[in-house]
Amino acid sequence: MTPPSTRNLIMGNPVARAFAVTGDAWTQLILREAFYGARRFSHWRDRLGMPRSVLTDRLNRLTAAGLLEQREARGSATRMEYRLTEMGLDMFGVAVMQGQWERKWARSPLQERYAMAFFDRETGARVTPAVFDHEGGRPIEPHHVRWEAGEGLVPIAPPTSRRRRTQPIETDRAIIDRSTDIMGDYWSWAVLAAAFFRLRRFDEIHEALGVATNILADRLKTMVLQGVLEKRLYQQAPPRFEYRLTEAGRDLYPMIMAMHGWSERWLCPDGSPLRLIETGTGDPISAVVCDIATGRKIDPRNIRWEVEAAAPVETSAA
16 A cells, blocks of 8 residues: 555544544534533523524534434423434543643633542442543553554545634633633644644645645644644754644643544544554554543443532533
């Protein structure tokens, strides 16, 4: 097989497919509220303050993609509500890993609101999330992962009508909040993906992504300001810089792995275009978020969560 191009690797892998569906700040916040129990249009509108047209568009997209489904509301034959499908519920693991990153790295005077603790509803035992190579397996070690290109590794079209917000979305919910400033934009994700594939210089990132230079410059500047990338001088005359992942940037790896696994399960019906392999054993990796103690996959229907530094918050996604 001919080795895939860098552009195909970055823009055609399972995570690229996933971010084409969910790589939007409003979409991520809608899913977060669904995990908190939102089901009606008015719930999202009141909690997020979204423009009606934007909310309608995102709910329609999530329904078309299969993460939400419309049902008749209980006790009403005329009112409809939105429920998470199995596909949507499976996104909970990604949200949890995104929240774990926020707990460590989010810049907020209210840092304690990210201190989420998870518990098994039946046993009351504490649940510690981690990305495993498969359910019942072992936590993924980044240095023990390699990839193999499969069929269908071709760039996908980036989403349309999803402009990056210039102002932060102010909310007071835990799990996902401030990270939407970074991960709630498709091209920001693409820049991050390029960094994980060790592309560091503007020209090589631009060639791989095929994005307009002004958009790329803006996203690189944003990622540096957010502390995910750092800018290093590699040439004095004329001055030229490269962009490297910071510790905060590298710590996004578990969320990326969780997204890879979700995409393989739901968006790659003909097989993964980019398979992950455990270097020591040669076994395939099917990334899934599990409880580190039991190895069981985390299911929001069996989990309750609390903010440790505040009053407990009981939640339900069923």
